[in-house]
Amino acid sequence: MTEEFHRIRRLPPYVFAEVNKAKAAARAHGEDIIDLGMGNPDSPTPSHIVKKLVETVADPRSHRYSVSRGIPGLRRALAGYYERRFGVHLDPETEVIATLGSKEGLANLASAITSPGDTILVPNPSYPIHQFGFIIAGASVRSIPATPDENMLRALERAVRHSVPKPTALIVNFPSNPTAFTASLDFYKELVAFARREQIWIMSDLAYCEIYFGDEPPPSILEVPGAKDIAVEFTSLSKTYSMAGWRMGFAAGNPRLIQALTRIKSYLDYGAFTPIQVAAVAALSGPQDCVAEIRDLYRERRDVLLRGLHAAGWDVPAPQGSMFAWAPLPKGLEDMGSVEFSKLLLKEAGVAVAPGLGFGEYGEGFVRIGLVENTQRLRQATRAIKGFLNKQGVKSAEAVS
Structure with missing residues (x-):
């Protein structure tokens, strides 16, 4: 042994x-x-978010099991955020799920959609869970350039031609951890067109979308018409609201992928502690100063x-x-x-x-x-x-x- x-x-x-x-x-x-x-x-963490947590945790009814996909108010709050920030409409019932941070969501979705031997396209360098979530699930990873430009797009075309089996999913992460690269909406349009043509899922990690230093805020891939046909996007409150230890994140986008993640999570957890979810609503829906x-x-x-x-x-x-x-x-x-x-x-x-x-x-x-x-x-x-x-x-x- x-x-x-x-x-x-x-x-x-x-x-x-x-x-x-x-x-x-x-x-x-x-x-x-x-x-x-x-x-x-x-x-x-901003004081109004902490105050809401304390207020909610004082109610003993909030100490019971929650639901793995997130309380309805939290899913509505995330949909409201996407509407305000990106102009993207999401159905809170079918296109949004709460996760225990974006890392957990990525890993569990990898488990939900991966068969042993699948080929997954992952930028190199990238945040470790982007590749190892799929490796743990039994996939093989093919590295592609990490820059959001023609180099990545050409590498994707080569990967489709020369990978056996054909790739089933692609990971992107902009603004990127670790490289800090940012992507334009025009780049996402080309990426979505490629993925729709080749029938490849896209998983976009948007955890750093509110930490930017240029004049234009980073876009969401879901802003591209037709993106929800093939893409799901992960976000997190960890950096945006300094809530890293709270472990509160989301996946949003393609209903089939959201349903797959929902089903896996229903076997694994009961969701975040309810007071944390209520405080997350206060973060997303409250003052944004x-x-x-x-x-x-x-x-x-x-x-x-x-x-x-x-x-x-x-x-x-x-x-x-x-x-x-x-x-x-x-x-x-x-x-x-x-x-x-x-x-x-x-x-x-x-x-x-x-x-x-x-x-x-x-x-x-x-x-x-x-x-x-x-x-x-x-x-x-x-x-x-x-x-x-x-x-x-x-x-x-x-x-x-």
């Missing part, structure tokens, strides 16, 4: 484990670690981080969305690899980042930096990074000029 279980064998060693182990050891020795490695919002404030907070942190890294001699592109910067390894240190760079940065500078390799083989050569500390701590982090890079022979911007 020493043989590893079949589904576990399909999961590679957790790339982040080495950095997490080193981080825990450093903290155990009393070291001050600035943790920019996990996308864990540090700002409090807090969303703009959270967005401004991340924009300020992004600008502070990038100024500090540039001064340290590390040229990092400015993300246009999400709560992450996707940073190529500093010049001269590329051969170190993302895991060793992350471990050394933690050891020498006391700053934790996520190695790009953890998001797929094409994430190698990058690290993901989370905007999850206040500006004072970010300035402290960039000063420590500057000292670390100087020791490694990377010249600061001042030295170069």
Whole structure:
């Protein structure tokens, strides 16, 4: 009985484990670690949402089992959000389901629609559940470019011609975790046309749609006429309202996919705790000033981080969305690899980042930096990074000029 279980064998060693182990050891020795490695919002949930939770939890009737697909008021609230934000009409009864965060929804839908040996198209690099949800379900994953442009579209055409069996589903995620890439509505139109022609399901992860820094807010794929024929979209309250620990998300779109997810979930859970669902209604339907404030907070942190890294001699592109910067390894240190760079940065500078390799083989050569500390701590982090890079022979911007 020493043989590893079949589904576990399909999961590679957790790339982040080495950095997490080193981080825990450093903290155990009393070291001050600035943790920019996990996308864990540090700002409090807006007070009116917390107030609604407290009010509801005081009612003992709310302590009973809920329903796995979400209370009717919550499904209506999500439909109302889509109508206001995207101009998309959703039927709360057939086209919306509440999930325990978007991650759970993605994984359970993968289980619902996947047969062993199916081919699934997933951007590389991408958030791990995008591929491993399907791998756990028995599928094979074919990597495609992560950029929302002609490179991805051409790769999709090649995948249809050369994959056996033909792909059954495609994952997209814009604004992206980890790359922070954003997609246009024109790109989604081409994607939907391709998927309808080839009869391929699309699963769009839109968890970061309210964390953007340009003038135009990111679109939903469901804005494209005919998208609901082949697409379902996952959203989350985790980042939009700083509710990560509440585990409240949604899937919306194609009724057949929503029904498949509903059926799977009916066997697995009774839904989120009812007071959390009621508070989520308050989040979606209440005042939205807090969303703009959270967005401004991340924009300020992004600008502070990038100024500090540039001064340290590390040229990092400015993300246009999400709560992450996707940073190529500093010049001269590329051969170190993302895991060793992350471990050394933690050891020498006391700053934790996520190695790009953890998001797929094409994430190698990058690290993901989370905007999850206040500006004072970010300035402290960039000063420590500057000292670390100087020791490694990377010249600061001042030295170069």
